Amino acid sequence: MGVLQNLSGARGSMELTFDSTSLLRAVLVGVIGLPVILILVDYIRVLRLRQKLPPGPFPLPLFGNFFQIPKVKPWIDFEKWSEYYKDPMITIWQGHRPTIMCNDIWTISDLLDKRANIYSSRPHMIAMGDMINATDSNQVCLVYGDKWRLHRRLMHSATGSQAIRPWRVIQANESKVLVRDLLDRPDDFVMSVERYSCSIVSIIGWGRRIDKINDYVAQMALKSMEGVDLIIPGLFIVESIPFLAKLPKWLDWIYPMPGKMKNFAKHMQRQFWNSCRGGPRLMVTRRYFVALSKEGAQAPEDNFAKRLFKEQEQSHIADEEISSLTSNLIGGGVDTTSGTIISFILAMCVFPDKLKKAQEELDQVVGQDRVPDWSDEPSLPYVKAVVNETLRWRTVTILGGIPHAPIQDDEYRGYLIPKGTPITGNVWAIHRHPREFPEPDNFRPERYLGGLERPYPNKQGHNAFGWGRRQCSGQPLAEQGLFLTIATLLWAFDFKPGLDENGKEVKLNIFAYTKSENMRPEPFKARFIPRSKGVENIIRQEATRARKELCAYDGETRLTMENVS
C-alpha cells in the first residue's frame, strides 16, 4: 500500500513535470515561434511581391527599408536611388507595405492624371490618419468616394475658382498691410508673412481677422504645421509596425509618442494622447476648431463656418467634419502660402536681374503712382511667370502633399501596382529635372513666358498643387493671393540681402532649406528698400485705407485649447 502510494505519488509528480514542461514549450512556441513564423511568412510574401514592383533597396523582415531611409530630407536620396536603379519609379518598403516613389513627371502624370479614375484615393495612413483620428473625417485623408466628394464640394464653396472672387479685395488689402509691416519691421518679415496668410484664411473660415503676429489662432496654426511631417516615408516606425499605435497607455515606454506628434498638440498632449490610444474619440484640437467654428458662425459677416453649420442640417455632417474642414483652411493654406512668399523674397535677393525685369513691366503697366490690382493681371505676364517660377523653383510641398493610392490593382510598364499602394511624387526630383528645367536651381521666370519653354504634361508647367482629382482644393485661392501679394511686393521694394554686424551684405544660400515636408528657407536676413519716397508714401496711405476696410473683420476670440478641453 505504502509502495503503491509512493509509486502513484511519483507518477503524479512526473505528470506534473511533464505538464509544466509541455506548457512551457507551448508558451515558448506561442510567444516566440508563432510571431517568428508569421514574420517569415509575411517576409516571403514581401519578397515575392517585390519581384513584380518597381526596383528599390532590399527590404528587411518586419522593418522594410525603415533603417535605410534617411531621417532628414529623404527626397534627396529617393532621387539618387532612382538614378541608381535607372528607373523613374522606385519602391520603398515601410514594414511590409510598399510605397512607390515617382521621380519623373511623365510617369506620375500617366498614373495620377491620365488614370485619375483609379488613382484618386488615399492609402491607409497610421501617423497622419489613424493616430490623429483623421482617416474617416478629414478631406485630405478620405478615400475616394461620396464622403470625400461632399467634403471637396463644401471646401470649394469657400476656395474654388467660383468662390474666390469676393476674397480678392481682402487679399489685396492684406497684401498692403503686409507691405507696410515689412517696411516698419523688416527683421520680423517671416512672422509678418505668416500673419498675412493666416489672416486671409481666418477671415474666410471664421469671419475674423488676425491682427497681431502673436495672435492665439496664428500660434496654433503654426504649431499644427508640424503635423505635415507625419507623412514623410520612413520617419515614423509606426508606419512599418502599425500595431505600435494601438499599445495601451501603460506601455508608453515601448513606443513613446514621437516628438513631432507631441509638438503637434503640445498644449493638450495628455488629451491628445488619450484620443490616440483609445480614449475619447474627439481630439481636443477638433473640439477647439468646432468651438472656433461655432463662434465664427455668430460673426456678423458671412463665412465658411456659418455656411457649414447651415449645411449640417441637410448633409448631416458631424461636428468632427466641420472642425476638419475649417481647420484645413489653416492646415492647407498658411504654411504653404507663407513658405512660397518667403522663397520668393529669397529669390529676389539672390537674382536681382529678375527683380529688375519684373519692375520694368510693372512700371510700364501700372506706373509708380498706384498699387497694382487684379485688373492688371492680364497685362503682367512676367509677374505671373515670377509666381509660377517661385512655385516650381522651391516648391513648398516637396513630396507632393499626401500620397495618392489606386482603388484597384493596376499594371504600368510591366509593373504591378497593388490596390491601396501609396504613390508619391518626389517634387524635389520632378521640379529639378534638367530635361524639363535646364539649370533647375537658376530662378528663371522666362521658363513660363509666352508658353512653356520645354514640353510638360500640363499647361501650367509645374505640379506645386499636386495631381489629378486630388489636386489642391485651395489652388485658386492660393494663386490669386500669390499674384496680388507678389505684384504688390515687386512694385514696392528693392529686395537686398541683409547686413552683418560689420555692415557687409550677407551671402545667402539658396539650398539652405528646412527639413520639413512643407519646406521653406532657413532663417535669413533681407532688406526691403522702398523704390522711391513716393512709393513709400503710397504704401503708408494704402495700408491705412486697407486696414480701415478690414475693420469689419476685427474681433477677439476667447477660445483657447485649455478652455475647450
Ligand code: HEM
Ligand atoms: C501655395 C499654396 C499651396 C500649395 C503649394 C498647396 C499644395 C497642395 C498639395 C501638393 C496638395 C496635395 C494634392 C494631391 O494630393 O495631389 C494639396 C491638397 C490640399 N490643399 Fe493645398 N496647397 C496650397 C494652398 C492651399 C490653400 C490656401 C488651401 C485652403 C484654403 C489648401 C487646401 C488643401 C486641401 C483641403 C487639400 C486636400 C485635397 C484633397 O485631398 O481632396 N491648400 N495642397
